[in-house]
Amino acid sequence: MKKIVIIGGGIAGLEVSRLLLQEGFPVTLIEKSSHLGGNIRNYAYLFPDFTPSEEILKNYTSLPGNADLQLLLNTEIEKIDFSSRPYTLFSNDGIAISADPIIIATGYQIFDARLKEEFGYGIYDGVITSVEMEKMIREQHIVTPYGKAPRRIAFIHCVGSRDAKVGNTYCSRLCCITAIKQAIETKKLLPQAEIFCFYIDLRMYGLTFEELYLNAQKEYNIQFVRGRLSETSEMIDKRLIIKAEDTLIGRPLKMMTDMLVLMVGMEASNFSKQFAYHNGLEIGEHGFFKPLNQFNARGKSQKEGIYFAGTSIGPMSVAETIEHAQATALSTISYLKGKEN
Amino acid sequence: MATFDFLEIRHLHIDYDNLDQELLNEVIREEPSFQWCISCGCCTATCSAGNHTTFNIRRISLILRRGEVEGLEEELKKCMLCGKCTLVCPRDIQLRNVVMNIKKIILKKKTA
Numbered sequence: 452m453k454k455i456v457i458i459g460g461g462i463a464g465l466e467v468s469r470l471l472l473q474e475g476f477p478v479t480l481i482e483k484s485s486h487l488g489g490n491i492r493n494y495a496y497l498f499p500d501f502t503p504s505e506e507i508l509k510n511y512t513s514l515p516g517n518a519d520l521q522l523l524l525n526t527e528i529e530k531i532d533f534s535s536r537p538y539t540l541f542s543n544d545g546i547a548i549s550a551d552p553i554i555i556a557t558g559y560q561i562f563d564a565r566l567k568e569e570f571g572y573g574i575y576d577g578v579i580t581s582v583e584m585e586k587m588i589r590e591q592h593i594v595t596p597y598g599k600a601p602r603r604i605a606f607i608h609c610v611g612s613r614d615a616k617v618g619n620t621y622c623s624r625l626c627c628i629t630a631i632k633q634a635i636e637t638k639k640l641l642p643q644a645e646i647f648c649f650y651i652d653l654r655m656y657g658l659t660f661e662e663l664y665l666n667a668q669k670e671y672n673i674q675f676v677r678g679r680l681s682e683t684s685e686m687i688d689k690r691l692i693i694k695a696e697d698t699l700i701g702r703p704l705k706m707m708t709d710m711l712v713l714m715v716g717m718e719a720s721n722f723s724k725q726f727a728y729h730n731g732l733e734i735g736e737h738g739f740f741k742p743l744n745q746f747n748a749r750g751k752s753q754k755e756g757i758y759f760a761g762t763s764i765g766p767m768s769v770a771e772t773i774e775h776a777q778a779t780a781l782s783t784i785s786y787l788k789g790k791e792n
Numbered sequence: 793m794a795t796f797d798f799l800e801i802r803h804l805h806i807d808y809d810n811l812d813q814e815l816l817n818e819v820i821r822e823e824p825s826f827q828w829c830i831s832c833g834c835c836t837a838t839c840s841a842g843n844h845t846t847f848n849i850r851r852i853s854l855i856l857r858r859g860e861v862e863g864l865e866e867e868l869k870k871c872m873l874c875g876k877c878t879l880v881c882p883r884d885i886q887l888r889n890v891v892m893n894i895k896k897i898i899l900k901k902k903t904a
Contacts, residue, residue: 615884651832681837696833701851
């Protein structure tokens with residue numbers, strides 16, 4: 452019997468595991484941290500319908516108890532030996548695991564907003580990332596660095612995405628809708644607050660995303676300004692001054708705000724990049740793993756028996772991640788039955 | 793002499809069939825990145841000249857791309873060539889070089 456190894460215990464790795472176990476295949480799931488779930492744990496509620504992320508994670512709570520699952524937490528894979536089949540994985544603590552097939556579900560990391568120094572993250576206390584905002588929303592307690600309820604909050608789209616200056620020229624896709632989701636949640640918590648979204652293009656690509664955008668205008672009076680943040684500065688009372696161009700009017704704009712939320716994009720994790728570098732797996736120009744093609748083999752790698760699941764190949768929503776994991780699980784099953792290579 | 797503002801609307805419609813693209817094409821040849829703009833406005837927001845005058849480098853570029861050149865030379869005199877626009881541009885457009893080239897091409901035409 453072939454030994455299936457899944458690297459990464461986020462929702463992609465969990466969904467692949469769940470399906471393979473359901474179909475009677477024993478799997479080994481390797482996770483570098485001490486807990487399962489991955490990046491979804493950063494988000495309290497999911498767009499477009501504010502589903503609590505716990506509801507997604509609930510689908511996987513029974514997994515660790517499954518006798519066919521070998522779960523290796525706190526285990527990082529450093530190298531794969533492709534020279535003979537089955538392949539051999541080497542972990543950071545020196546364990547060798549023989550595996551074929553291998554499903555790579557190593558996910559993404561959020562853009563380090565400190566790299567956009569002019570935006571002020573890590574310099575001014577009032578500048579936070581969307582992940583930190585999500586935490587405040589989860590705790591239902593949104594406060595400025597000086598402990599007051601903010602009266603004005605600006606959300607900045609495209610931070611670390613569509614930006615040649617930081618090397619990420621792609622659109623991260625999910626930040627637009629996440630900004631609108633968080634803007635609405637913020638308005639619900641702070642009905643008196645004025646909320647602005649600074650965007651370049653609003654990419655409402657999902658079927659119901661445009662509705663949420665309309666709803667943000669209709670019900671929550673969120674203001675949308677077409678212009679990208681140019682720079683942030685701080686006043687003596689820790690309030691922020693932001694500069695942008697209101698491009699639809701064609702004049703520079705200056706605004707005082709209590710809080711600035713940077714919608715950080717998704718990028719290939721350093722782990723993925725290093726992993727690919729040391730293991731001879733191909734990565735695309737944006738740093739994510741490169742699937743065999745972009746149409747009907749998005750879960751397959753260039754190497755036989757190596758598959759991808761989820762955001763290790765590019766930005767995806769929770770729904771897309773799960774769907775991609777399901778497709779990869781099917782490819783894997785076909786491979787195990789000798790119907791596909 | 794009447795003051796003449798490049799950014800003022802002089803033509804009611806943008807007439808795509810009768811664009812004066814000579815200068816535009818020459819600028820693009822010299823600095824191809826000129827075509828990559830997504831009009832995010834970062835250049836204008838950070839512009840040293842734009843913070844004290846009506847100078848708007850994004851709109852100037854856009855109007856030039858629509859083939860309008862009248863008054864352009866005078867307008868570009870407001871630019872201090874500080875290069876902040878180039879530093880902030882997310883599309884890596886060499887905007888300072890664009891301005892330099894427009895000036896150069898206009899001068900070349902005048903002296904030809």
